[in-house]
Amino acid sequence: MSMNKYKIFFVLLFIAGNVQAKEDKAAYQDCVLQYVTGTEDPSAASMLTHACNQLYVDNFMLSEKDVNYNQCLLDYLPDSKNRAVSMKVKKTCNEKHRSFFN
Numbered sequence: 001m002s003m004n005k006y007k008i009f010f011v012l013l014f015i016a017g018n019v020q021a022k023e024d025k026a027a028y029q030d031c032v033l034q035y036v037t038g039t040e041d042p043s044a045a046s047m048l049t050h051a052c053n054q055l056y057v058d059n060f061m062l063s064e065k066d067v068n069y070n071q072c073l074l075d076y077l078p079d080s081k082n083r084a085v086s087m088k089v090k091k092t093c094n095e096k097h098r099s100f101f102n
Contacts, residue, residue, distance in 0.1 A: 028056035035074050044077045044086040069097040
């Protein structure tokens with residue numbers, strides 16, 4: 001009888017996990033069109049595409065810090081013209097939003 005309780009628990013856990021993961025392909029596409037289209041630096045375009053993916057597709061168990069980090073990238077990377085600037089923006093967003101001390 002206790003095995004049935006575990007089976008029910010895992011089924012409910014699986015269902016709850018699927019409910020929380022809200023994949024929004026239309027929002028992902030809008031994000032890419034809005035933020036990636038005008039970007040000149042290929043590394044920035046890659047980071048922006050990844051940020052859109054994290055926010056709208058692979059968002060299961062995405063923490064608030066990760067959401068804020070990815071939004072920071074979307075806010076500041078599109079104007080980047082070279083890799084050095086892109087990496088500085090990435091580092092700054094990371095320190096601001098995902099630092100151990102935040």
